[in-house]
Amino acid sequence: MPELINPVLTGFNPDPSIVAVGEDYYIATSTFEWFPGVQIHHSKDLVHWRLLTRVLDRVSQLDLRGCQHSGGVWAPCLTYADDQFWLVYTNVRSHGGPVTDSPHFLVTAPDIEGPWSEPVVLGANGFDPSLFHDKGGKKYLVNMQMGSVGAVGVEERFDGITIQEYCHDRKKLVGERIKIWEGTELGVTEGPHIYRKDGWYYLLTAEGGTAFNHAVSVARSRNLTGPYEADPDGPMLTSANRPDLNLKSAGHGDLFQSPDGSWFTVHLCHRPLQKRGVPETAWDQDKVAILGRETGIQRVAWPDGEFPRLADGGNAPSDIVPAPEGPLYPWEDALRDDFNGPVLNPHFQTLREPADESWLSLSRCPGSLSLKGRNSLFSRFDQSLVARRLQHFRAEAETGLVFSPTSPKQEAGLIAYYDRNNYHYLRMAGDGKGGCRVGVVSSDFSPGMERPLITVQNVCDLKPGAKIYLKMMNEHADLRFAWSLNGEEWNWIEQTFDSTNMGDWSSAISGFAGTFWGLCCQDMTGDGIWAEFDCFDYRIPVKETL
Structure with missing residues (x-):
């Protein structure tokens, strides 16, 4: 029997929702402030996955301008009914304060690759909406409900699960909103x-918070609106109090069936590292998940009339899981982009806005990616930054740069980025004297710090317009940079930088995403200088093992 190795989607791929259509499986994951929104991965065997598309590709579907870090798209839900795909999602416009502004939207498409419709607004009652298709064609929006304005405790801020009918003909919610579940302890x-099976409605929820106590809980009722009773055996899936497990924080699941009738669940998980330079005192303290929250799959046993449970017993996630019988369908993944085509490599995303020819061009200098310098890295607007997920603990990236800055306020280079306060940036900048300097700018705003700590280490001087090659290499918690004038003889910067100032639990201002690697350009003079990059080559030096 073939086996799948968890996580099946490595790197920042949280809050998975899955749908099986014929012989194909599609997983939708959260993208937060990154554009386009909602990643769709595709598989035909549950073992091999490819990034297929992103759904929300225009501002009319997803307006992220000014979005705070870890805002934007939270927990989309993908379903298939009535010969079309349905996607509900939240665009979180504020969080972490006395209220959460989180409007819900629905888009539909006849094909998973689109075209996707303009959105229908479905209120703003909490977040994590899903769409349940009941018998007779009725549809219901199900989501967690936020507590009253000013609620401070978890019990007050998370105010249970609600349901309300949705009328697609009228493109609106109808009837009463009903709270159907308070949750477990x-x-x-x-x-x-919600799933309908054997005369029961089963309600699956995430609980415990999206950290080490995360869990998947199940309740059921004979009636859609309740009352629901929890599985007396407790959570179906959790990593809580299990320091021996590779997959921590297992939770936020979604059940599905393979064509042979076998049941599975997708779920999110972490693989955290010890914070660099901090001695370990406890298995769940001073940890950082540099890759972010990832997606795993577990087999489920679901006999008629019973609660679903993990197929191998217990409720802990497994690293290796038997896949469905049948042929395997591996995909090729292009990790290098030489910028020779009309579009970017599909792994690339931009911050808060779609790529536009006015600041990102593949035609201005054929065979290069041209980025026009705009706002600083601290801004939540006009970021000329294009990046992909770091998906491996061991990885390298390389580019060639031509840039002619005239001011220290003009910068371009290769960046490892988590948010505007947590990054490492190997960049070229003007020196204010007619020359250029190459060096690393690091920003760290770890929890407990009063303000970001920014350091600059210059390593060489260059003439404007001279081509320079830039490289970074990650080894778990260690990040190193190098530069070259010919792309063959590399000068490694002596200092080793801290990868664990990026990723979940690394930042004082955000906490739901993962590390991105990419290219960027800033021009704080407002002159709009351009930088030219000849490639972005993401490499995996060795195959990672569990």
Whole structure:
């Protein structure tokens, strides 16, 4: 029997929702402030996955201008009914304060690759919406409900699960909104999905918070609106109190069937590292997940009339899981982009806005990516930054840069980025004297710090317009940079930088994403200088093992 190795989607791919259509599986994951929104991965065997598309590719579907870090798209839900795909999602416009502004939207498409419709607004009652298609064609929006304005405790901020009918003909919610579930004693009840099976309605939720106590809980009722009773055996899936597990924070699941009738669940998980330079005192303290929250799959046993449970017993996630019987369908993944085509490599995303020819061009200098310098890295607007997920603990990236800055306020280069306060940036900048300097700018705003700590280490001087090659290499918690004038003889910067100032639990201002590697250009003079990059080559030096 073939086996799948978890996580099946490595790197920042959280809050998975899955749908099986014929012989194909599609997983939708959260993208937060990154554009386009909602990643769709595709598989035909559950073992091999490819990044197929992103759904929300225009501002009319997803307006992220000014979006705070870890805002934007939270926990999309992908379903298939009535010969079309349905996607509901939240665009979180504020969070972490006395209220959360989180409007819900629905888009549909006849094909997973689109075209996707303009969005229907479905209120703003909490977050993590899902769409349940009941018998007779009725549809219901199910989501967690936020508490009253000013609620401070978890019990007050997470106010249970609600349901309300949706009329697609009228493109609106109708009838009464009903609270159907308060949650279990684990609390922080969110991420709901409803399934109808054997005369029961099963309500699956995420609980315990999206960290080490995360879990998947199940309740059921004979009636859609309740009352629901929880599985007396407790969570179906959790990594809580299990320091021996490779997959931590298992939770936020979604059940599905393979064509042979076998049941599975997708779920999110972490693989955290010890914070660099901090001695370990406890298995769940001073940890950082540099890759962010990832997606795993577990087999489920679901006999008629019973609660679903993990097929191998217990409720802990497994690293290796038997896949469905049948042929395997591996995909090729292009990790290098030489910028010779009309579009970017599909792994690339931009911050808060779609790529536009006015600041990102593949035609201005054929065979290069041209980026026009705009705002600083600290801005939540006009970021000329294009990046992809770091998906491996061991990885390298390389580019060639031609840039002619005239001011220290003009910069371009290769960046490892988490948010505007947490990054390492190997860049070229003007020296204010007619020359250029190459060096690393690091920013760290770890939890507990009063303000970001920014350091600059210059390593060489160059003439404007001279081509320079830039490289970075990551080894778990260690990040190193190098530069070259010919792309063959590399000068490694002596200092080793801290990868664990990027990723989940690394930042004082955000906490739901993962590390991105990419290219960027800033021009704080407002002159709009351009930088030319000849490639972006992401490499995996060795195949990672569990």
